[in-house]
Structure formats: C-alpha cells, structure tokens
Amino acid sequence: MTETYGIAELAKEFGVTTRTVRFYEDKGLISPTREGQRRIYSPRDRVRLRLIMRGKRLGLTLDEIAELIDLYDADPSEVTQLKQFIGVIRERKTVLEGQKQDIEDILAEMTRLERQCTQLLSQKQNKK
Amino acid sequence: MTETYGIAELAKEFGVTTRTVRFYEDKGLISPTREGQRRIYSPRDRVRLRLIMRGKRLGLTLDEIAELIDLYDADPSEVTQLKQFIGVIRERKTVLEGQKQDIEDILAEMTRLERQCTQLLSQKQNKK
DNA sequence: ACGCTGCTTTACGTTAACGTAAAGCTCGCA
DNA sequence: TGCGAGCTTTACGTTAACGTAAAGCAGCGT
Numbered sequence: 064m065t066e067t068y069g070i071a072e073l074a075k076e077f078g079v080t081t082r083t084v085r086f087y088e089d090k091g092l093i094s095p096t097r098e099g100q101r102r103i104y105s106p107r108d109r110v111r112l113r114l115i116m117r118g119k120r121l122g123l124t125l126d127e128i129a130e131l132i133d134l135y136d137a138d139p140s141e142v143t144q145l146k147q148f149i150g151v152i153r154e155r156k157t158v159l160e161g162q163k164q165d166i167e168d169i170l171a172e173m174t175r176l177e178r179q180c181t182q183l184l185s186q187k188q189n190k191k
Numbered sequence: 192m193t194e195t196y197g198i199a200e201l202a203k204e205f206g207v208t209t210r211t212v213r214f215y216e217d218k219g220l221i222s223p224t225r226e227g228q229r230r231i232y233s234p235r236d237r238v239r240l241r242l243i244m245r246g247k248r249l250g251l252t253l254d255e256i257a258e259l260i261d262l263y264d265a266d267p268s269e270v271t272q273l274k275q276f277i278g279v280i281r282e283r284k285t286v287l288e289g290q291k292q293d294i295e296d297i298l299a300e301m302t303r304l305e306r307q308c309t310q311l312l313s314q315k316q317n318k319k
Numbered sequence: 320a321c322g323c324t325g326c327t328t329t330a331c332g333t334t335a336a337c338g339t340a341a342a343g344c345t346c347g348c349a
Numbered sequence: 350t351g352c353g354a355g356c357t358t359t360a361c362g363t364t365a366a367c368g369t370a371a372a373g374c375a376g377c378g379t
Contacts, residue, residue: 162294180276212336
C-alpha cells in the first residue's frame with residue numbers, strides 16, 4: 064500500500080504544468096503506471112521529478128539529466144563497465160566543480176558590489 | 192594604444208564561432224567599434240565575453256547574463272535606485288546560493304557513488 | 320440522462336541560441 | 350589584374366523544452 068500521486072498533484076508540488084510532466088515521460092525520464100487510462104505516479108517517480116528539477120536549476124539539458132539519473136540507477140556488473148563508469152563519474156565531478164567555482168566567483172563579486180552599495184547608501188543618507 | 196582583437200581571434204579564444212560572437216552583439220551584450228566595415232574588439236569586450244561564457248556554464252540565459260553585466264556596469268545615483276539595486280543583488284545572491292547547494296548535493300552523491308564503485312572494483316579484482 | 324471535472328491523446332505553435340548557406344566588399348600579393 | 354583570405358550582411362533552418370488548442374473518454378453528483 065505505497066503512496067501514489069495524480070499528475071495534477073505532482074505538477075502542483077513542483078510548480079510545473081501537467082504538460083511538462085507528460086513531456087518528461089515522453090523523454091523517458093519517468094515511467095508512471097496506469098490505472099485505466101490515467102497515470103499513477105509512485106514515490107520513485109516523485110524522487111525522479113525532484114532530481115529533474117535540481118538538474119534544471121543547474122542548467123542541465125534533459126538529456127544530461129537522464130544520464131545523471133542513469134548513473135544513480137545503473138549497477139555495472141562487468142569490471143570494464145565499472146571502470147568506465149568511474150570515469151564518467153569523475154568527468155561529471157570536474158564539470159560540477161568548475162561550475163561551483165564559477166558560482167563562488169560571481170557570489171564574491173556580488174558581495175563586493177553589495178558592500179559598495181550599502182556603504183554608498185549610508186554616506187548619502189548621512190549627508191541628508 | 193590599447194590592445195584590440197579581430198572576431199576570429201576572439202571566437203577561437205573562447206571556443207565559439209564568429210556567428211556566436213556577432214549574435215551576442217545583436218543581443219546588445221558587446222559593442223565593438225568598427226574600422227571600415229570590420230569589427231574591432233577592445234579588452235573590455237573580451238572581459239564581457241568571459242562573463243558571458245561563465246554565465247553560460249551556469250545555465251543562465253543571455254537575458255539573465257545581460258542583467259548581470261548591467262549590474263556590474265551600472266552605478267545608481269539616486270538613493271531609491273540604490274536601494275532597489277541592493278535588492279536585486281540580494282535576490283541574485285540567494286538564487287546563486289541555492290544553485291551552489293544543488294551542486295554540493297550532487298557532488299556528495301557522486302563522491303559516494305565513486306567510492307562505492309572503486310570499492311566494488313577492488314573486491315572483484317581481488318577475487319580474480 | 321446530463322453536465323461538470325479531470326484526465327487523455329494528437330498536433331501544431333513558440334522561444335532561445337545559435338547553424339548554415341548565399342552573395343558581396345576589400346585588402347594584399349603574385 | 351585577377352584571386353584568395355577574411356570579413357561582412359541577409360536570411361532561412363534547426364533543436365530543446367515546453368505552450369496551447371482541439372476533441373474525446375470516464376466517473377460522479379443531481
């Protein structure tokens with residue numbers, strides 16, 4: 064008796080339209096079951112949606128997100144597969160680390176700008 | 192006598208096509224001068240291009256990137272403008288901090304996966 | 320039986336960010 | 350003087366990620 068969800072319910076929770084949820088299914092990112100003609104979503108589908116949203120916040124394409132999810136799901140049995148798998152993970156990691164660096168750079172700039180502004184503001188207000 | 196660059200030169204440096212560089216000009220992100228009909232890029236244009244690329248790595252749209260660049264360039268003179276400006280900066284910062292959190296989450300997951308894999312790998316190789 | 324609500328499929332439309340092809344200037348040089 | 354290299358404008362094409370509209374089924378409350 065595990066929890067299930069309707070499409071409108073999930074769409075609302077994640078702030079997207081039902082069209083979007085169906086679109087992700089088309090792309091193979093989620094695979095809800097059916098009850099008659101209606102889609103029934105499991106907690107697993109919901110987790111996937113959460114992963115998708117996180118990926119989108121990072122500017123990943125749906126294809127890239129699919130790859131990432133595949134990484135989580137897959138369990139490589141062969142040794143050669145396993146080695147290749149580790150390679151893929153490391154690539155992903157370096158990209159993400161670069162991205163993190165970019166963010167930290169911009170954040171630093173923003174903080175500098177903010178300080179500069181608040182200071183300027185207090186100056187102007189003291190003159191008044 | 193400040194340094195200048197041709198379009199092909201810059202495009203090559205940033206790993207994009209000349210079409211892309213012209214496209215960014217169309218969108219108002221850079222404004223090279225002309226020498227005859229040819230575009231001449233200044234160090235300032237080059238810095239802009241660097242900012243654009245950084246934004247793209249973060250999945251920002253060109254419009255968002257334009258906003259960010261405007262933030263760097265603008266100096267708000269009015270007090271009300273200044274306050275609003277600070278607000279915009281803070282919004283940007285919270286978005287970026289969320290993004291950073293997302294990245295750290297994924298990175299942690301990746302590291303976990305990687306460890307799991309390397310461990311599994313060494314097990315398999317010891318059995319052989 | 321009727322209509323509303325919520326879901327469904329099908330299919331054409333839209334926006335962003337370029338790609339790509341065509342045709343024309345202009346400068347240096349053999 | 351012809352020509353090739355490198356730039357230019359103009360314009361149509363393409364892909365991703367949905368939006369939006371049309372038309373139909375299915376249960377349920379009156």
